[in-house]
Amino acid sequence: MKIPSYLSIPIQYVPVPILERATRTVFRKVLAEHPDLFQRLGPYRQKRFAFRPTDLPVAFIVNPSLPSLSVIRKTENAAADCTIEATIIHLLALLEGRCDADALFFAREITVTGDMEAMLALRNALDDSLIDLPTEIGKLAGPFGSLLRRAAYEIRERVLPREQQRWN
Numbered sequence: 001m002k003i004p005s006y007l008s009i010p011i012q013y014v015p016v017p018i019l020e021r022a023t024r025t026v027f028r029k030v031l032a033e034h035p036d037l038f039q040r041l042g043p044y045r046q047k048r049f050a051f052r053p054t055d056l057p058v059a060f061i062v063n064p065s066l067p068s069l070s071v072i073r074k075t076e077n078a079a080a081d082c083t084i085e086a087t088i089i090h091l092l093a094l095l096e097g098r099c100d101a102d103a104l105f106f107a108r109e110i111t112v113t114g115d116m117e118a119m120l121a122l123r124n125a126l127d128d129s130l131i132d133l134p135t136e137i138g139k140l141a142g143p144f145g146s147l148l149r150r151a152a153y154e155i156r157e158r159v160l161p162r163e164q165q166r167w168n
Contacts, residue, residue, distance in 0.1 A: 001089050001159055002055040012057040019058060020071040027062075027069040029136050038064035040125035044118040050080035053088035082114030089159050097127040098160060 002008075011019070031037060038045055045064045052059040052074065059078050061070040072078055084091070090110060093099040101123050104110045112119050134156060138149030 002087050003089065003159075008056050016058070016071050016073065020069075023060065023071055024069050025140060026133070026137060027067075029140055030131055030133075031067060033136060033139075034129045034131060037125055037129050038067055040128060041118075041121050044115075044121040047081040047115055047118040048079065049119070049122060050078040050083040051091055052078070052083060052085040053091055054085055055087045080114065082112065082116070082119045084110055084112050084119060086110035092133060093160055094123070095126060096131050096133055097129070098156075 041047075041064055047064070049062045049064070050059055051062070057074055059072050059074050059076075061072060061078055061080055062068070063070075084094075086094070086104065086109060090099065090104060094101055094104075094110070101110070105112065134149045134152030137152055138145040141148040
């Protein structure tokens with residue numbers, strides 16, 4: 001499922017530093033809650049991973065060895081050892097382990113290029129981590145946390161197909 005264009009088009013006008021700050025805040029929170037996430041990558045921790053939402057004008061580069069996250073416009077070259085392309089909904093569902101990556105791959109809903117072993121190691125690490133983005137984001141919102149968490153759960157419930165709610 002693609003996000004509506006009225007949500008994706010405005011992102012092309014948001015300055016990259018603002019997008020990067022927001023995503024880095026969530027990234028740091030997830031790592032604080034799941035400190036061993038990148039340790040599980042073993043030798044693949046030195047690899048750079050690119051995530052390219054097919055329905056957004058930006059891409060995300062994760063370097064687990066630092067650890068760091070960068071946001072770039074899709075027009076820029078993303079130097080990465082492996083890249084995964086999918087809708088932002090599928091990428092977020094994969095982050096949380098809420099869909100079957102193999103099924104999406106063979107259905108051509110996601111595309112993986114580069115070091116497949118590194119991407120499989122990352123997928124296994126993510127599946128084991130049980131990340132819950134609405135909870136993580138809610139913890140960042142202070143007194144508005146419960147409201148934001150409920151809204152995020154509701155959005156996830158509506159956009160994720162029933163059969164992909166939690167596969168593992």
